[in-house]
Amino acid sequence: MNQIAATPNAATAETVAAPVAAPVATPATIPDATEVTAVTHWTDRLFSFRCKRPAALRFRSGEFVMIGLPGDPDPVTDRSKPVMRAYSIASPAWDDELEFYSIKVADGPLTSRLQHVRPGDLIILRPKPVGTLVHDAILPGKRLWLFATGTGFAPFASLLREPETWERFDRVIVTHTCREVADLAYGRAIVAALPDDPLIGELVGNKLSYYPTTTRQDSVHTGRITDLLRAGTAQRDLGIDAISAATDRAMICGSLDFNIDIKAVLEGFGLGEGANSDPRHYVVEKAFVG
Ligand SMILES: Cc1cc2nc3c(=O)[nH]c(=O)nc-3n(C[C@H](O)[C@H](O)[C@H](O)COP(=O)(O)OP(=O)(O)OC[C@H]3O[C@@H](n4cnc5c(N)ncnc54)[C@H](O)[C@@H]3O)c2cc1C
DSSP states (O other): OOOOOOOSSGGGOEEEOSOOSOOSSOTTTSTTEEEEEEEEEOSSSEEEEEEEOOTTOOOOTTOEEEEEEOOOOOTTTOOOOOEEEEEEOOSOTTOSEEEEEEEOOTTOTTHHHHTTOOTTOEEEEEEEEEOSOSGGGBOOOSEEEEEEEGGGGHHHHHHTTOHHHHHHOSEEEEEEEESSGGGGHHHHHHHHHGGGOTTTHHHHTTOEEEEEEESSSOOSSBSOHHHHHHTTHHHHHHTOSOOOTTTEEEEEEEOHHHHHHHHHHHHHTTOOBOBTTBOBSEEEEESSOO
8 A cells, every 4th residue: 555645734635536556455355345435634643535335334324333454464374354443434324435534543553554545445344333323312302412522523424414414403513622723624624515515505504503622722612612511601602591401412422531521511401311222312422442
């Protein structure tokens, strides 16, 4: 696989769309292989890529699958075990292709290599989607809050392009908390494209509120979203009197600490956690383990 240079910020995000590199292996040698079609580097730590959608893959917007790359062959047996990780599908269920949004961990078993994929390369994708960030797991309501940190935005990139999201709620509030402004670039681009989307643009109308916050760099909304909610600042900025179980629903995808913190905030407002088998007011998923 060839390496492409990461770009420093959104303004210079580099999309690679032409198939240039030879595949790392052929579909015949890798079960569940699928071909990468485009790659965009957003920062030196974040990238997104698209790939062909296996014909057998059916999923609900917001779910995740296992993706990976072949591992190195064992020196004794010459067999290799693939390196697989959970990834939220960032594209909506109706899309012909699949999109993923990824961190680059320098010494990460998967992403130290995955960050170098190019169009034409093959990745492994197990077509068994699961997850709790789905419409089936929350009750109908008036407002839907999507709370993400970092790459936890990925399932919401799917749900924001899902017509059901806009049909079920009068207002959709997307919060995305990252360390620096540049880390918001992918989410900002997804949100910015919604009004002009040929399928859902009209449904979005004036229902969308975008509330990005940064914790290590000053921006329009500086601080953790949890602190901004506890202080009532976010509600004031968004023109919301009160968050309550009668009106508000939420989906959460962030680090373990963030998830614990925001759950406490929502429970304080009287919201209860739901699941596929027991839809309630909010649902949670980890954006990563560790
Ligand atoms: C349900 C679920 C969905 C996920 N969806 C995504 C996704 O859409 N995009 C994505 O990039 N990752 C996602 N992850 C994390 C992903 O599974 C891998 O951990 C990640 O790709 C890094 O893999 P790795 O082998 O390079 O490093 P790993 O050995 O898996 O991780 C090494 C360390 O890097 C840190 N880390 C891992 N992932 C992240 C992350 N996403 N953001 C910040 N720090 C991280 C952790 O401290 C971890 O201990 C998801 C995880 C879960 C459980």
